[in-house]
Amino acid sequence: MYDLASVRAQLPTLRSFTYLNTGTLGIMAEPVLARYREAVERAQRFGHLVLEEFQEASERVRVEFAELLGVRSEELAFTGNTTDGIALVLASFPFAAGDRILTSDQEHPAVLLPLTLACRRRGVVLEQFRVSTEKEETREAFAAALVRTRPRLVVVSHVSCETGVRLPIEDMTRLAHAEGARVLLDTAQSIGQFPVNLATLGVDFAAGNGHKWLHGPQGTGFLYVRQDNLDLLEPPLVGDGSVVTPFDRHSFQFDGTNWSFRGDARRFEYGTRDVARVIGLGAAIEYLGSLGWEAIARHQLRLVAWLRERLQHHPAICWYSATRAEDGSGLVTLGVTGWDGERLSRVLWEAYRIVQRRVQVPNGVRVSCAYFTSEDDLDRLVAALEELAGYHQLS
Ligand SMILES: Cc1ncc(COP(=O)(O)O)c(C=O)c1O
Incomplete structure (x- = not known):
């Protein structure tokens, strides 16, 4: 059950500062931290003795995470962050020189850098469409760009890290598929903010992390590959765990030809992994799930609406995010004239x-309304912005 006062009691550092930057890094609630810490201690103290137990626990987290995302556990690989997942798809996708990739004008370097590497190494061509604060305009710009550029792959964020705008992904995926393009979704700013069902969105691939809106350990993430796309992606790296080995692994006799990648998304996982982090992620998912995903989403959107109400008529404060709640998220970008x-x-x-983050385009700061954010937090933000806006006018 969601209760703001109890939620805040589990985040003691909130007494020392106003934390409005979940969009960069979430902060971990004490019950999650306790379970994560216990997992780290057991893994490091008992080593091989607990390996099997940890691997089983990790597989249970895969099932819970898959359930949260509305997909099958065989379609999920654990990664270290969102960038891993995006880079893996771009490095594995069977591009031909001259193929086009369509992306938006509001992407994070996690998308842009792997894209530019694909351009350099694979000879693909990058095209862009414009994201607007109104979803109808975004949809139209996307549809026009699809027809103009005929991409093989669309790579796009679910929620823009620059403005917090939520893109109409379900419609966009339908349009992309109709034009023969596949879709890779960056969910870094959406998973944990509001319920996300990847199967309903219809995307082919998705990547995300555990350290922002899931408030899990840093160094956790996932790659989703829809079952029917698995054989399309040949992983760029191979290792123990990612292949089906038809040989006796104890004798290490291997002729190098008779093997294949696993038939599930674990073809992207190999070698020894930090399973304690995955267990920490599982604890974070369970904790937020116990508060209620819908309740969290409602709380965040209510706060954003409240903030907008407070600021919209201020002559020196610019609101760069969506005006309608359903087009936006808990992430909001604001500017102050003269600053x-x-x-x-x-x-x-x-x-x-007040912990927040600067944005370059549009020129302002980004604030995150998370499940633990209170009206008092936003009151402090509004008072500060009003004071700074006034200060500029006087100087
Ligand atoms: C939209 C978006 N994508 C990707 C990233 C990078 O995520 P990660 O650090 O998990 O690779 C961020 C981080 O801010 C982001 O906002």
């Missing part, structure tokens, strides 16, 4: 102890 985002971000931290 460069870099300076504004620094002063909000140094003078007001």
Whole structure:
């Protein structure tokens, strides 16, 4: 059951600062931290003795995570972060030179850098469409770009890290499939913010992390590959765990020809893994699940609506995010007239102890309304912004 006061009691550092930057890193609730810490201690103290137990626990987390995402556990690989998943798909996809990839004008370097590597190494061509704060405009721009560019692959974020705008992915996937393109979704800013069902969205591939809106351990993430796309992606790396080995692994006799990648997404996992982190991620998913995913989403959107209400008529404060709640998320970008985002971000931290993040385009700061954010937190933000806006007018 969701109760804000009890939720905040499990996050003691909130007494020292106003934390509005889950969009960069979530903070871990004490019950999750306790289970994660216990897993780290057991793994490091008992080593091989607990290996089997940990592997079984990790497989249970895979099943729970898959359930959360509305997919099959065989379709999920654990990774270290979102970038891993995006880079793996781009390195494995069977591009031909000259193929086009369509992406948006609001992507994170986690998308842009693997894309530019694909351009350099595989000879693919990058095309962009414009994301708007209104989903109808985004859909139209995307549809036009699809017809104009005829891409093989679309790579796009579910929620923009620049403006917090939520893209109409289900419609976009339908349009992309109709044009013969596959879709790779970056869920770094959506998973944990609101319920995300990858099967309903219809995407071919997705990547995400555990350390933002799931508030799990840093160094956790996933790659989703829809079952019917598995054989399309030949992993760029291979190792023990990622293949079906038809030989006796104890004798290490292997002629190098008679093997194949696993028939599930674990073809992207090999070698010894930090299973304690996966267990920490499982604890985070269970904890948030016990509060209620819908309740968390409602809380975050209510706070954003409240913040918008407070700021929308202020002449010196610009709201760069969606105006309708359903087009946005708990992530909001704001600017103050006369204040460069870099300076504004620094002063909000140094003078007001508000943790947020600077954005370059649009020029402002990004604030995250998370499941633990309170109206008091936002009151402090509004008071600070109003003071800084006034200060500029006086100076
Ligand atoms: C939209 C988006 N994609 C990807 C990333 C990078 O995620 P990770 O650090 O999990 O690779 C971020 C991080 O801020 C992001 O906002």
